[in-house]
Amino acid sequence: MDEQEEVKVKNPWHRPVLIFLTVFIILGIVIMVSISVVQNKPLPKKYKYGIVLDAGSSHTSVFIYEWPAEKENNTGMVRQIHTCNVKGKGISSYNANPDGAGKSLQECMVEAKQKIPAYRHSETPVYLGATAGMRLLKMEDETASEKVLASVEHSLKTYPFSYQGARIISGQEEGAFGWITVNYLNQNLNKPTGTLGALDLGGASTQITFIPQQEIESGDNSIDFRLYGNDYHLYTHSFLCYGKDQALKLSLSKKLVSAHAASKTDPIEVRDPCFHPGYNFTRTVQSIFDTPCMKAVNISSGIISHVGFGDWSQCQQSIRKVFNTSRCAYSKCSFNEVFQPSVYGKFGAFSAFFFVMDFLNLTSDSLAITKQKLEKYCSTPWKKIVENYPLVKEKYLSEYCFSGTYILTLLEDGYNFTSENWQDISFLKKIKGSDAGWTLGYMLNLTNMIPAEAPDTRLMPYGGYVTFMIFFTLFIFVLFLLACLYFRQSTRKAQKGII
Numbered sequence: 001m002d003e004q005e006e007v008k009v010k011n012p013w014h015r016p017v018l019i020f021l022t023v024f025i026i027l028g029i030v031i032m033v034s035i036s037v038v039q040n041k042p043l044p045k046k047y048k049y050g051i052v053l054d055a056g057s058s059h060t061s062v063f064i065y066e067w068p069a070e071k072e073n074n075t076g077m078v079r080q081i082h083t084c085n086v087k088g089k090g091i092s093s094y095n096a097n098p099d100g101a102g103k104s105l106q107e108c109m110v111e112a113k114q115k116i117p118a119y120r121h122s123e124t125p126v127y128l129g130a131t132a133g134m135r136l137l138k139m140e141d142e143t144a145s146e147k148v149l150a151s152v153e154h155s156l157k158t159y160p161f162s163y164q165g166a167r168i169i170s171g172q173e174e175g176a177f178g179w180i181t182v183n184y185l186n187q188n189l190n191k192p193t194g195t196l197g198a199l200d201l202g203g204a205s206t207q208i209t210f211i212p213q214q215e216i217e218s219g220d221n222s223i224d225f226r227l228y229g230n231d232y233h234l235y236t237h238s239f240l241c242y243g244k245d246q247a248l249k250l251s252l253s254k255k256l257v258s259a260h261a262a263s264k265t266d267p268i269e270v271r272d273p274c275f276h277p278g279y280n281f282t283r284t285v286q287s288i289f290d291t292p293c294m295k296a297v298n299i300s301s302g303i304i305s306h307v308g309f310g311d312w313s314q315c316q317q318s319i320r321k322v323f324n325t326s327r328c329a330y331s332k333c334s335f336n337e338v339f340q341p342s343v344y345g346k347f348g349a350f351s352a353f354f355f356v357m358d359f360l361n362l363t364s365d366s367l368a369i370t371k372q373k374l375e376k377y378c379s380t381p382w383k384k385i386v387e388n389y390p391l392v393k394e395k396y397l398s399e400y401c402f403s404g405t406y407i408l409t410l411l412e413d414g415y416n417f418t419s420e421n422w423q424d425i426s427f428l429k430k431i432k433g434s435d436a437g438w439t440l441g442y443m444l445n446l447t448n449m450i451p452a453e454a455p456d457t458r459l460m461p462y463g464g465y466v467t468f469m470i471f472f473t474l475f476i477f478v479l480f481l482l483a484c485l486y487f488r489q490s491t492r493k494a495q496k497g498i499i
């Protein structure tokens with residue numbers, strides 16, 4: 001036997017054994033990787049659904065939400081999959097024909113039945129929340145508002161969903177749930193990052209909600225939440241009658257009263273700087289005073305001739321008159337003697353804040369540029385405006401100058417935003433595909449989908465865990481091979497030394 005053969009026999013790490021071991025380990029790794037890949041493949045998810053009807057003053061929208069059944073308490077899991085705009089006006093306009101309110105929902109509810117899988121119908125909650133239009137109707141005629149609510153309740157109960165109630169929500173709820181919606185969708189609630197204030201402008205009311213830096217001096221404006229283990233102390237206020245339709249009526253009524261005092265022509269001519277030059281529209285006095293937002297006044301004529309002359313700065317002057325800033329019983333007020341701390345942080349401004357500013361292309365300019373652009377827009381002749389936007393509803397089109405100026409005045413003179421923090425306001429409609437508004441927050445709250453405490457989380461997500469285990473096993477295996485090679489070499493050297 002020569003020297004080489006002798007070493008082979010004595011060496012315990014015989015080559016075939018090593019090859020066998022390597023093949024075996026590689027096979028093991030391949031099996032492990034394949035199993036973890038298959039295991040990690042997303043399973044077909046089971047979804048749950050919820051329906052919320054936003055019965056606003058101007059119209060009703062039906063929102064359908066969807067979320068993975070097994071993750072309902074995680075933040076940002078619920079998303080809007082469908083929205084349907086009910087034809088016609090808001091439910092409060094059915095005061096003289098309550099049955100019509102329920103019937104108006106039919107088309108959108110049939111659509112909801114088609115969008116949600118039939119096996120989930122019976123466990124899908126349906127909520128209807130009515131806002132400022134119904135608050136005003138209740139003030140004016142409580143019986144009529146009850147009949148309208150009974151009619152929508154009766155209608156919603158005829159569908160195969162789980163009916164959970166139809167009610168008028170308070171202005172505080174409207175503001176607070178709008179705030180929850182935008183912060184839930186932005187996934188701000190379980191992170192230490194700042195939250196987003198919420199600004200909502202409807203047809204009949206407007207809401208401002210944010211976390212202030214100073215004490216909230218009036219109990220009516222404060223709301224506390226504990227969400228995902230964090231405490232939130234919110235300031236919120238809803239101004240009834242300061243939505244953009246009611247504000248237009250307020251402003252027009254003031255112009256009408258002074259025009260009436262100055263001249264006794266019939267119809268009374270009301271010259272309005274907030275409408276384009278060349279705009280001329282006949283309105284009834286009744287259409288301006290048909291709201292509990294104003295005291296009735298004695299006007300001799302029933303008809304007015306509403307004539308525009310498009311002067312932005314005079315328009316702003318006239319709008320300022322609807323905000324009463326003469327008295328404040330607190331350290332600070334917005335207007336109408338309402339306490340408001342200084343605005344703080346970033347804000348999301350949605351609903352009509354977005355519709356109007358988006359149409360006017362004013363969503364990303366500085367305050368100074370915004371004013372300049374608006375001034376130019378308001379002075380554009382009505383004829384030219386109609387030519388430039390043939391597809392836009394004339395009612396909306398005629399009101400954008402007023403609405404844009406109202407928004408600027410509300411934000412600057414009302415809420416005290418300045419040119420320094422103007423860019424902190426983002427005009428937005430949707431966040432990650434879901435509409436910004438109170439409806440999502442309302443549903444999350446009523447279905448207890450936002451826990452007070454943060455859910456317990458594992459050290460790593462499942463995918464991360466599998467990847468970590470594979471790499472760690474490979475690492476140990478490489479170490480093991482290196483150790484073997486080292487052991488083999490030192491055994492050889494030792495054997496050579498002996499020989």
Ligand SMILES: O=P(O)(O)OP(=O)(O)OP(=O)(O)OC[C@H]1O[C@@H](n2cnc3c(O)ncnc32)[C@H](O)[C@@H]1O
Nearest residue numbers: 056057058059131132202203204205243351352355
């Ligand atoms: O919150 P409340 O006050 O009850 O009212 P709402 O819910 O009906 O109010 P919306 O936010 O739906 O709409 C606000 C206003 O914006 C108007 N509006 C809706 N779409 C618009 C658009 O594209 N351009 C201009 N105005 C629009 C609408 O007629 C209302 O006067």
Ligand SMILES: [Ca+2]
Nearest residue numbers: 056131202351
């Ligand atoms: Ca609304």
